[in-house]
Amino acid sequence: MVFRHFRPRKPLSRLRCRYIRWASWFSDRNEAAHGIHVTGASGRRPQHLAHVAPGHPAASRDPALGGTRLRHAIRGVFALPAQDRPLRRRPRRDHLANPGLGGLGRIGDWWTQPIVYQKVVIFTLLFEVTGLGCGSGPLTGRFMPPIGGILYWLRPNTIRLPAWPGKVPFTRGDTRTAFDVALYAIVLIGGVWALLSPGHGGPVTTAGDVGLIDPVRVVPTIVALALLGLRDKTVFLAARGEHYWLKLFVFFFPFTDQVAACKLIMLCLWWGAAVSKLNHHFPYVVAVMTSNNALLRSRVFTPLKHLLYLDHVNDLRPSLLPKLMAHVGGTTAEFVVPTVLVFFAADHPWRWFLIAFMVLFHLNIISNLPMGVPLEWNVFFIFSLFYLFGHYGAVRATDLRSPVLLALVILAVVVVIVGNMFPERISFLPAMRYYAGNWATSVWCFRAGAEEKIDADIVKSSALVVNQLARLYDPETAEILADKIAAFRAMHVHGRALNGLLPRAIDDEADYKIREGEIVAGPLVGWNFGEGHLHNEQLVEAVQRRCRFEDGDVRVIVLEGQPIHVQRQSYRILDAKTGLIEAGYVDVKDMLTRQPWPEPGDDCPVHVIDDAHG
Structure with missing residues (x-):
């Protein structure tokens, strides 16, 4: 588990287990400015990687170095290389100018034109569905390459997750076909076609304007994205269909x-x-x-x-x-x-x-x-x-x-x-339900060799996150950075529930590597954005069909969001080969009393409703 091998400095009051080491690595960018540097397994940062050193103080995964530097957890949660930070602060500009309006230098003259808002909607949808927006860059576990999206969804034989495979005809299966790739291409081409279109229908305001987009031009994107969403919900969610796709229908009025x-x-x-x-x-x-x-x-x-x-x-x-x-x-x-x-x-x-x-x-x-x-x-x-x-x-x-x-x-x-x-x-x-702290989440537990099997047997556009980081730094530093993501999760209510459920999923935590479900789903389905339904049973089954793990090789804890009218969260514990191990729920009030670390004799209160082992 994430809390093993901690040597307390004081009895009880300092029992902060492995979480403390995570917290110690959550420093802010100013650490580097004050002479604190990261070292890997060799004790020094290779010169060719000096420019991408992550912003956490010198750290080791040695259990003896538990420490009490918890202050780092509340000073800067997810320290990244200084050169990576512009990726998450990059300017949001370069919306294509409309024919007849003029260039960006004259934006003050035309930004209020009716057609402009339509094109901003289309541009943003394209930006998202290509993988350049939400779910991109280091904050979502994307380093090499920094995006998924288009690199993944134009590639046949990658994993797809149909929305309702048992109910909607012609959507069964979990392998991307040429038909899926074609639908995705239509979404992109149709979007660009609409984006580059001139105004249609003449002025629609008394101030005079170039008109609006001919609504026929958004039909290909509307239809293709709907069909593709039924065959792969990941793409529809990545396009932020509940917002931008919905607004495409408005163009007809x-x-x-x-x-x-x-x-x-x-x-x-x-x-x-x-x-x-x-x-x-x-x-x-x-x-x-x-x-x-x-x-x-x-x-x-x-x-x-x-x-x-x-x-x-x-x-x-x-x-x-x-x-x-x-x-x-x-x-x-x-x-x-x-x-x-x-x-x-x-x-x-x-x-x-x-x-x-x-x-x-x-x-x-x-x-x-x-x-x-x-x-x-x-x-x-x-x-x-x-x-x-x-x-x-x-x-x-x-x-x-x-x-x-x-x-x-x-x-x-x-x-x-x-x-x-x-x-x-x-x-x-x-x-x-945006960024309210109440999402479906998961934790994946891998025995030795399981991650390597996934990288070898599953078609995808990037390696698993830990392997991406190992190429940038070294294996030890990669594990530290992966642990930081789990520590971030532990700071939330659902993270405390997941960590409390971990002993129920695996017997000996020392035999497993614990991974946040988000950084598992990202490389496997091409996009991740805090949506636990992209790394639940459906993904576990798709992975198992490709990798054929043995019993106990991969265990997964899935925690659902809390219904607004019920103060509890359902959970399921799964084995990749044998399926459901246990199902039940945790009371939110119990999680509110817990810390991100386990206390002595800690036993997470759960209510079991289905135990596969009787």
């Missing part, structure tokens, strides 16, 4: 209806995110995210980060401060401000105060460098604030006249409601 419908869709996204944060998980997210805030990396802010926890050494549960930040500055604001913007602000001058508040809201999310890298998502929201609520503030949501568009918005709301009540059935993305 008059411009006033388009603006009104887009405002309502934005409201659904804000409200969905706010509803999902009505839980005990979100303050943990806020504490961890703030610890990783790009603007708080100086040592000057270390005391502030200490205030995020009840005791920054002995009790890593969130203090009152992140609870207020989460449920007042976060949840309440996400309910109230967008509601006023959509239904009451219209074109009143004071709407700009609300717009400014929401811009700061999304800039704060970007500055926290969230795992999964949803940076384009927040940039899109900022642009939408200025475009929909700033320039077109006079168009109210109540101006929507199309019953079809209204039905589309209502359908999206229904999916959100069902997804919150039955999170095991609907992905957290269409359920709009």
Whole structure:
């Protein structure tokens, strides 16, 4: 397990096991500036890799070096090479100019044109579905190469995960075929075709404009992405279909209806995110995210980060401060401000105060460098604030006249409601349960040689994450960096549940390598974004069909999200060969009392409802 071989310095109060070593490696970028350097197994960093040294202090996986430097966990959660950081802060620009509008140098003259918002939607969908947006770069465990997406989904014989293989005809199987590759190519080609199209239909505003995109041009992308999503849910989720694909349907209606419908869709996204944060998980997210805030990396802010926890050494549960930040500055604001913007602000001058508040809201999310890298998502929201609520503030949501568009918005709301009540059935993305700390998750346990078998027997576009890192550094440093991801998970409520369930999945933790499900799924399916349904039984079965592991070679713990009306989370323990070992649930209240590390005599409270061994 992640907590083995720890030598306590003090009895009981310092029993922080292997987690402490993880926490010690969570330093911020300033460590390097103060003369602290990383060494690998050889004790020194090879000169040719000096420019990609990860930003954690000198560390070893030697059990004798447990230490008590827990402060690093709350100073910078996921330290990366300095040269990798621009990858997660890269500018979001270069949207293609429309024929007849002029170049980027004249953006001030044409950014409010009706066709511009349509093209921003299409561009962002393409950016996401190629793998350049969410799920890219070091924060999602992508190093060599830094993206999956297009490198994976244009490659036959890779793993695909159909949405409902037992219910939808012609979607069974888990191998990508030439048909799947063709559908993906149509999504890309159709998107570029629409993106490069001139205006159609003449001016649609009194100010004069070049018209709108001919809606026929988005039909190939709409149809191909829908069909592809049924055959491989990963691609549809990566395209952020619950947002950008949904907005493609809006293009078929008059411009006033388009603006009104887009405002309502934005409201659904804000409200969905706010509803999902009505839980005990979100303050943990806020504490961890703030610890990783790009603007708080100086040592000057270390005391502030200490205030995020009840005791920054002995009790890593969130203090009152992140609870207020989460449920007042976060949840309440996400309910109230967008509601006023959509239904009451219209074109009143004071709407700009609300717009400014929401811009700061999304800039704060970007500055926290969230795992999964949803940076384009927040940039899109900022642009939408200025475009929909700033320039077109006079168009109210109540101006929507199309019953079809209204039905589309209502359908999206229904999916959100069902997804919150039955999170095991609907992905957290269409359920709009964004970054609330309440996701489906998993932990994979590999015996010696199992990971090597996966790398050898499964077609994919990149090696497993640990092997990517070993090529950049050395095997020991690669293991340290992989452990940091597990430590990040342990800081959340569900991570404490997963670690508590680990002894129920494997007998001797020393015989296994423990991997966060996200870094397993990423190389295997081409994309990962905190969606545990991409690394549950479906992926386990696909891997087993290719690798044929023996009993005990691979064990997986799957933890579902918490339903909004029930304070419990279901879990399943699986063996790659024999299937279900145990199923049950954990009470959220029990997880709220736990630390990221086990205490002496610790026994995670569980409620077993299905035990394959009787």
